[in-house]
Structure formats: C-alpha cells, structure tokens
Amino acid sequence: MRYLIIALSILLCPAISVRGQISVDVEVPGVNIGINMQSYPELVPVPGYPVYYAPRANSNYFFYDGLYWVYQQDNWYSSNWYNGPWQSVGPMDVPPFVLRIPVGYYREPPAYFRGWSANAPPHWSEHWGRNWEARRSGWDQWDRRAAPRAAPPPDYQRQYSGDRYPRTGEQQYAIRSANYGYQPRDAVTRRDYQQQDNPGSSRAGPQQQAPMQRSSTQELHSQPNQQQLQQRQQQQQQQRQPEHVVQQTPPSQPMHQAQSMQPSSQMQRAQAVPQESGRENKAGEPDKRGENQDGGHIQNRQ
Numbered sequence: 339m340r341y342l343i344i345a346l347s348i349l350l351c352p353a354i355s356v357r358g359q360i361s362v363d364v365e366v367p368g369v370n371i372g373i374n375m376q377s378y379p380e381l382v383p384v385p386g387y388p389v390y391y392a393p394r395a396n397s398n399y400f401f402y403d404g405l406y407w408v409y410q411q412d413n414w415y416s417s418n419w420y421n422g423p424w425q426s427v428g429p430m431d432v433p434p435f436v437l438r439i440p441v442g443y444y445r446e447p448p449a450y451f452r453g454w455s456a457n458a459p460p461h462w463s464e465h466w467g468r469n470w471e472a473r474r475s476g477w478d479q480w481d482r483r484a485a486p487r488a489a490p491p492p493d494y495q496r497q498y499s500g501d502r503y504p505r506t507g508e509q510q511y512a513i514r515s516a517n518y519g520y521q522p523r524d525a526v527t528r529r530d531y532q533q534q535d536n537p538g539s540s541r542a543g544p545q546q547q548a549p550m551q552r553s554s555t556q557e558l559h560s561q562p563n564q565q566q567l568q569q570r571q572q573q574q575q576q577q578r579q580p581e582h583v584v585q586q587t588p589p590s591q592p593m594h595q596a597q598s599m600q601p602s603s604q605m606q607r608a609q610a611v612p613q614e615s616g617r618e619n620k621a622g623e624p625d626k627r628g629e630n631q632d633g634g635h636i637q638n639r640q
Contacts, residue, residue: 373422397409403524415427435524437459437460437478462474
C-alpha cells in the first residue's frame with residue numbers, strides 16, 4: 339500500500355507542474371510556437387539598432403516597429419501582443435533590421451550560429467541560399483548613423499497578464515488601439531500589423547470569392563443551354579408556321595377551284611346532253627327536255 343501511494347504521487351506531481359507551465363489560451367488563430375510569457379517581458383534596446391531584445395526570455399525574443407519578433411526552430415514569427423498569437427513570417431518577408439540583429443543578442447542561438455561574430459548579423463545568405471541572397475541583396479548594408487528611431491515599447495500591456503490577458507482578437511485590438519497609437523514604418527510590418535488586427539480578413543477573402551467564381555462558371559454553362567432553348571423555340575415556330583399556312587390556304591383554294599370547276603362541269607354536262615339528244619334526233623324522236631335543260635344551263639352561265 340505504501341508503494342502504491344508513492345507511485346501515485348510520482349505520477350501526479352509532473353502533471354501538476356506541467357499544468358503550471360501551460361500558457362494562457364488565446365481564442366485567436368495563430369501558430370503555437372511553444373513560448374510561454376506569463377507576464378510582460380523586460381525589453382532592452384540594442385545599441386545602434388531600432389530593435390529591443392528580451393534578456394530574460396528563454397527564446398530569441400525581440401521587439402521592432404510595433405511588433406514582437408521570435409526566431410524559433412529556423413522560423414520567424416510576429417505578434418502585436420507579447421504572448422501571441424503568433425503569425426509565421428517567411429524568410430523573404432522578414433524586415434531588414436530584424437535580420438541585422440547581431441548574433442550576440444540571440445538568447446537561444448541555433449547550432450549553425452557557432453563561429454559567427456557576436457557583433458555582426460547572422461550569415462543569412464549562407465543559411466538560406468543564393469536564391470534568397472539574390473532577392474534580398476543589400477539587407478546587410480545600411481548607414482549606421484542614419485538608423486531610424488526605435489518604436490516605443492507597448493508598456494500598456496504590462497497590466498494584462500495571467501487571467502487578464504485578452505483572449506480574443508477583438509479585445510486585443512480594442513485595448514491596443516486605445517493605448518498605442520504607433521504606426522509601423524516598414525511595409526511588411528505594416529501589412530502584418532493590419533492582418534493581425536483583422537485575423538479573419540486574410541481567410542475571408544478566398545471564401546467570398548469562391549461563390550463568385552462558382553456563379554461565373556454557372557453562367558458560362560447556362561449560356562449554351564439558353565441558346566439551345568432559343569434555337570428549339572425558333573424551330574418549333576418554323577414548324578408551326580407551315581401548318582397554319584396549310585390550314586389557311588386549302589379552304590381558300592378549293593373555294594376558287596370549286597367556282598372555276600363548276601362552269602367546266604356544267605359545260606361538260608351541256609355538251610353531253612346535245613350528243614344524246616342528237617342521237618335521239620337521228621332516231622326520229624326529238625327530246626324537248628334536253629333543250630330545256632340545255633337552255634337552263636345556259637341561263638345559269640349567263
């Protein structure tokens with residue numbers, strides 16, 4: 339029994355310690371980079387650079403141009419709040435002054451930083467290759483005497499820690515817009531700044547365009563069907579028109595034909611009667627009815 343109690347205590351103690359290290363759940367889309375900042379970090383300016391670094395953080399943690407920047411597992415991440423949510427930033431989009439931070443200010447430098455000068459930037463061209471170097475040429479060249487001023491640290495976030503940390507994007511945006519009026523200078527930082535203010539905007543765009551594309555394809559498919567229907571209607575109308583013509587012309591034509599045929603039939607009858615009467619006359623028996631009938635037909639013709 340004693341051993342059972344000891345075993346259970348061993349199993350439960352790590353679970354309790356792990357729960358104490360879990361960061362605050364934030365209901366905002368982002369990337370979990372495994373960094374837990376329980377409170378607002380201490381930010382110290384890097385001499386000669388418009389950048390701050392966090393000397394007490396257990397990560398490569400910086401602040402530049404209104405955003406927090408973290409270099410973790412060969413990737414850069416940014417956020418406008420000290421404990422996230424974090425957004426991934428590709429090597430092509432990292433601001434130049436973030437790339438220029440000297441190696442000595444990385445609290446957790448990766449293994450490939452070894453041998454590089456602590457007072458110089460990392461050798462990003464060697465690490466990310468020639469393609470990156472060709473597209474980001476000049477990133478390590480600037481006038482050190484003309485470096486821009488550093489953005490003011492967002493000290494208002496100091497009072498938001500633990501359970502008071504804003505859990506939604508709307509809360510974070512409302513608090514920051516009411517307490518921090520700085521606007522980023524760098525184009526990439528300004529873009530990320532706006533996207534993090536509206537986390538659903540970047541994803542809502544494609545979803546709203548999809549129905550439009552579907553509707554356009556449906557219209558393209560419906561056009562041939564409409565043309566076919568029009569052709570069929572025209573064919574049906576053409577087929578119906580001869581039927582009406584046939585129905586209209588026969589009544590009119592037989593009437594004229596009947597009128598024209600009546601005299602000819604009467605003439606034939608009139609001619610036939612004299613022949614018969616002539617035959618009877620030859621026999622010596624004149625037929626007076628034939629004459630009356632013939633005369634009657636003549637009167638009808640007149």
